[in-house]
Amino acid sequence: MKRIDQIIKNKLKHSEMPVSDALWSRIESEIPLTKERPKVWLLFLVFAFLTPVLYFSLTGVSNPSHAEASNQQASIDLTNDLSQKPFNNNGINEDAKDYNRVQNELNSTRNLRVNETSFENFTKENNKNTNRAFNNLSSNNRTRAFTTNRAYKRFPSNASIKSTSQNENKNKLQLIEKRRFINPVRNMVKLRSLTSVTNYIKSKKEIHETKNKFLADLKADVNEYAPGCPQVFNLLPNGIYVYADIAGSKSNPSFSGSASFNDIIEQKNTAESSSLSYSASFGIGHNWDSGLVSEIGLNFNQLNTSFSYNEIRILASSMITIDTIYNDTGGYNITRDTTHKTENIPYNRTNVIKMVDLPIKLGYRIPINKNLALTAKGGLNLNLFSTNSGLTFGNEGDIITYGTDSNEEVQLYKTNLGISYTGEIDIDYKIWDRFSLYGGLRVHHYPSNFSLNSNAIQLKFTSIGANMGLKYRL
């Protein structure tokens, strides 16, 4: 830098100049308005406070064993009050719609009676080993042992540290054991009341997880308190699924009816034979824990029969002969010679009966392994309505069309309402997560239809076929 530069720089380095008063106003008017940002830490505090509050109020899940431990403080002072609500601490939101129902169920557990014999056997078995171990502990350690849930379960023979009376101890012990028997049932009640909790649980995933948690607790209780524990069932449906399948079958239709239709019936019985029939079904089912299976849905059936007949065609041929000799009248004689020939032409026609049924099935499911299960089901098909179309012989041996093919809408069958029976054996295979594929054999027996109009033919058939479908567990 040259000297002149340096001089100028030194002179001007710290120079200042006055600004006009209006300049700041002009600058201020162009600065964009910014809102004061909320203090982030304050938001975090609010969120940190609300999260556990919301979580506990919504889930209300509690481990019964931990609930027990928390209820048993350092000094075990039991009362003869089984009305302690199992829903305290981590219980269900008391604003649940059917709270009263839940309470009634809970109150009903007070009246549960334990089989005294099995109860005594249970306590004797437990007391044998635990008493000796407990008595070997020092008094301080006994107290400590009692304050933890595990110790409480392991040493049931001494219910109270405070109490010195043996009888009082014994009574309290019995009370504890009875409550332990009641515990699985209390869990059962919790499961029932889960329906109220689900009003406040947003996602299906959360419902599923909460149910599974309850079930796991319940099963743990059952395993622990068996064999004297009262049976508990999973009262909440967790095996609901939807299904859809298709089937193909062959049937042997037979026709019957009033005497006025005898000819037709005889002809149909001889002229009609079984053809491949189809059906498609969808519905909803439930796998119960006990192994029972129930299903209800809709079934679309198309029963096909092949109607064969021969049509006789008469062919005529004429030969005209003209004499070459004049006849008496001066003309030629003309003779005509006609011969006839008959021909049988076979015809085949598929007669169709379409039915919509409501199947109601019950069955049993036997798991084979983690992914495979065998299911046997049977039940009723309520025939809702049907249509039919086809050809048949009339009373005079002519071919008549009936049903929806007929211009006159001649109805041969009256099948507005009917009951049929169905049975099937399937193999279920879990292909992925909630999806399973199933296939098997299906039998369908249609004994008759309730004919409101006696002027109709009754249809009976039994079909045997194979089905294949998909299930999705909800």
Add this chain to the structure above:
Amino acid sequence: MSLRSINNSNETQLITLCKQGDRYACKQLFETYSGKMMALCFRFARDRNEAEDIMQEGFVRVFTKLHLYSGTGSFESWMKRVIVNTAIKYRQKHIVKHNYIELDNLKFMDNSEDIIDQLSKEEILKLIQTLPDGYRTVFNLYVMEGYSHKDIGKALGIEEGTSRSQLAKARNLLKKKLLKLYKLAG
């Protein structure tokens, strides 16, 4: 008016408040640095009105981009950079074609520095303002802001060589004007 006695911790607080949208804090910062920045803008401008326009644009940019100031380095240097850039952009937007005559590189008497020494800051500022736009910008960036010719070339979009020649011409012109002043005065 300027508050000369603001120390660093106060300035940091003011900057923080200003970032949060506190208008009063922004005004305080403006009043602290307005004098210096005005002098800077005046050097780049042709007249006072233009200097205030550059100052206005510069400070608006300072306050809207305040969130980009990370706290490292002095705030004054950061603000100065913003305003210098504003001045350069302003200059590029408001190019006025000067019909100036290239002066020969005449030899001057050696006492030009002495003459400048006798001038006040305002007179020197006015002298600089008489320079053509391009010369004045290069002169300010090189002499006052310490930019290298390479940096000047990048900022103005000119060749490094052009920056050097414009600086030389700016100096020559200044010297001529000084001599003229001296002769007039004398």
